Amino acid sequence: MPHCENCKNEWSWGTTLRKSFTLGEGMECPECGKTQYLTKKSRKRMGIANFFPPVILLGSAWLFDLNIVSVLAVALFLFAVFMLTYPQMAELSNENEPMW
Numbered sequence: 001m002p003h004c005e006n007c008k009n010e011w012s013w014g015t016t017l018r019k020s021f022t023l024g025e026g027m028e029c030p031e032c033g034k035t036q037y038l039t040k041k042s043r044k045r046m047g048i049a050n051f052f053p054p055v056i057l058l059g060s061a062w063l064f065d066l067n068i069v070s071v072l073a074v075a076l077f078l079f080a081v082f083m084l085t086y087p088q089m090a091e092l093s094n095e096n097e098p099m100w
């Protein structure tokens with residue numbers, strides 16, 4: 001789980017997930033209130049993580065000739081895996097690093 005760079009408090013899984021889905025780039029630390037940003041590295045990692053589930057889904061639907069129920073089951077499974085791993089990929093920084 002990510003640590004706040006300012007107060008070193010470890011964010012819980014729920015906090016990280018909730019903060020990640022709020023709009024805007026900054027995420028306020030629940031402990032010290034300082035705005036934290038995702039590091040460039042973790043944003044890149046998440047970009048890759050966002051990219052793979054649809055590819056796996058479409059690939060397996062095509063390969064195994066899955067019906068819609070199976071595709072939905074795989075999608076649900078991938079979504080669950082994504083939700084579990086997402087906060088673990090997050091790294092926090094006091095600075096908002098530009099993406100490029």
Ligand SMILES: [Zn+2]
Nearest residue numbers: 004007029032
């Ligand atoms: Zn903090």
